[in-house]
Amino acid sequence: MKKLGFVTTVAFVLILIGIPPFVPADWITGAGGNAARTGYVDTVGPIQPNRLWEGVRFTRATRPIVVAEGRIYGTWFESGNPFNEVFVLDLLSGTELWSVELPADGLDTTSYRSRVSAVRDGQAYLTRASGTSNPAPIYAHDAVTGDLLWQSADKVGEHSSNSCSFAPDGDLIILGGLFPDQLLLRIDKDTGATIWSVPIEPDTDDGIGAVVWGDRVYAFSWIAFPGGSSIGVKAFDLATGAFVCNSPDLVWWGASVQHGLFIGLDGKIYAVRASSQDYLNYIYALEDSGTSLDIVWTYTAGYGWASTFGVGPDGSIYSHDIDGHLIRLDPTDGSLIARTVAPLPGHDVGSWYDWSPRLAVDSQGKVFATNGSYAAGTLSAYDSDLKLLWTEDVGTMSITGPALSSTGELVLQTRYQGMIVYTSTIFADGFESGDTGAWSGQQP
Numbered sequence: 038m039k040k041l042g043f044v045t046t047v048a049f050v051l052i053l054i055g056i057p058p059f060v061p062a063d064w065i066t067g068a069g070g071n072a073a074r075t076g077y078v079d080t081v082g083p084i085q086p087n088r089l090w091e092g093v094r095f096t097r098a099t100r101p102i103v104v105a106e107g108r109i110y111g112t113w114f115e116s117g118n119p120f121n122e123v124f125v126l127d128l129l130s131g132t133e134l135w136s137v138e139l140p141a142d143g144l145d146t147t148s149y150r151s152r153v154s155a156v157r158d159g160q161a162y163l164t165r166a167s168g169t170s171n172p173a174p175i176y177a178h179d180a181v182t183g184d185l186l187w188q189s190a191d192k193v194g195e196h197s198s199n200s201c202s203f204a205p206d207g208d209l210i211i212l213g214g215l216f217p218d219q220l221l222l223r224i225d226k227d228t229g230a231t232i233w234s235v236p237i238e239p240d241t242d243d244g245i246g247a248v249v250w251g252d253r254v255y256a257f258s259w260i261a262f263p264g265g266s267s268i269g270v271k272a273f274d275l276a277t278g279a280f281v282c283n284s285p286d287l288v289w290w291g292a293s294v295q296h297g298l299f300i301g302l303d304g305k306i307y308a309v310r311a312s313s314q315d316y317l318n319y320i321y322a323l324e325d326s327g328t329s330l331d332i333v334w335t336y337t338a339g340y341g342w343a344s345t346f347g348v349g350p351d352g353s354i355y356s357h358d359i360d361g362h363l364i365r366l367d368p369t370d371g372s373l374i375a376r377t378v379a380p381l382p383g384h385d386v387g388s389w390y391d392w393s394p395r396l397a398v399d400s401q402g403k404v405f406a407t408n409g410s411y412a413a414g415t416l417s418a419y420d421s422d423l424k425l426l427w428t429e430d431v432g433t434m435s436i437t438g439p440a441l442s443s444t445g446e447l448v449l450q451t452r453y454q455g456m457i458v459y460t461s462t463i464f465a466d467g468f469e470s471g472d473t474g475a476w477s478g479q480q481p
Contacts, residue, residue, distance in 0.1 A: 063104055066155040067103055067154060076348065086418070086429045093131045094124060099434065110156055111153065112152055123138075123139065123153055126456065129458075138151075150165060151163065152200075155200050161180045191222055193213045202254075246296065252274065258271045269286050271284075284308070284323055295343060302368070309356070321335055341393040345394075347396040358376070362381070363423050381406055402421025403418060406418075410433070415428055432453040437451075446460055
């Protein structure tokens with residue numbers, strides 16, 4: 038345990054401008070934490086890198102994790118072994134609560150790509166799909182006991198950094214179908230039946246990242262424009278799946294879509310274009326007029342092949358620029374509010390796939406960022422003005438990222454250090470939970 042000196046906490050108030058009521062208090066989806074993929078949780082994350090516990094479930098490859106109702110949901114793989122598990126741990130102790138091996142029921146029966154898509158309303162949604170080239174059912178398991186509840190009628194096509202989104206009533210919004218006949222699906226949360234399905238043509242599996250806002254679903258898709266076709270964003274009716282409208286063309290030759298969409302607190306839809314050619318990359322802020330999705334502003338973006346982004350409690354947009362710095366943008370006009378002094382660790386070092394920031398944001402506007410590195414993963418924390426608070430080397434990260442719990446713990450999974458849980462707990466006598474093993478729950 039570590040003895041801290043007198044701690045003065047300066048409280049400040051951030052004016053919320055409309056966090057939608059279905060944004061949960063926990064990190065319930067693997068990508069972006071919620072149905073709008075904002076990376077936001079209404080909690081206060083760690084102010085220092087104090088580890089509550091670490092070292093459980095070393096794994097061949099990391100995948101996005103989910104933290105909900107005091108439990109961590111993750112996946113375990115062993116090199117060269119098609120057997121793999123989804124496991125559930127107690128958040129505060131690391132004790133394993135249950136695990137399951139999913140059926141290998143896709144086209145590739147040796148697929149090791151199990152993933153936790155999301156957890157909501159007492160159900161954990163798990164799949165062994167590996168993109169629309171190897172679709173597989175999604176399974177609902179009891180989040181507490183692990184018991185199987187249902188198997189989806191249609192196969193889904195989640196990929197490495199995907200996760201489903203949700204309608205306000207908890208129905209799943211998810212990609213399905215077998216390439217090239219991809220579908221966008223709404224799946225009943227109680228039975229696994231398909232409520233509706235519509236054809237969709239995302240550029241890549243990772244780019245599907247559908248989001249929900251109000252009575253509409255938004256997703257990337259190829260769209261026919263005068264003189265050819267290009268990638269834009271389509272809007273669909275949440276109740277029926279009917280096509281409503283689309284954006285202008287956003288992605289043309291030389292660029293691609295590898296990031297999911299996310300939604301700002303004011304309802305703007307954010308589409309990020311990714312390419313190894315920096316001059317082709319932009320963040321597009323789109324507004325739904327009812328009959329079209331109109332570009333409101335753009336900002337030059339940085340590359341990152343499986344990145345996620347953030348929305349602050351005041352509506353600020355968090356992303357990264359072409360030089361690898363984290364940036365904070367005004368959602369009204371896209372103007373720059375703040376920028377980190379130095380790039381995130383690992384930028385412009387190693388292969389193209391060895392840098393992919395993934396973000397989480399707490400209720401004070403603190404931003405937690407992993408760099409996505411296979412070789413030298415890091416976790417960094419910044420205040421709302423993007424001044425560095427702390428950074429730590431955490432080993433191999435890949436496409437996993439930080440996840441926040443409703444009680445303020447920050448969780449990530451690495452290959453060589455296993456699961457790592459950071460705590461924000463500060464005791465009344467000035468003691469803080471230490472960084473040398475599991476916290477017993479008792480004050481020193």
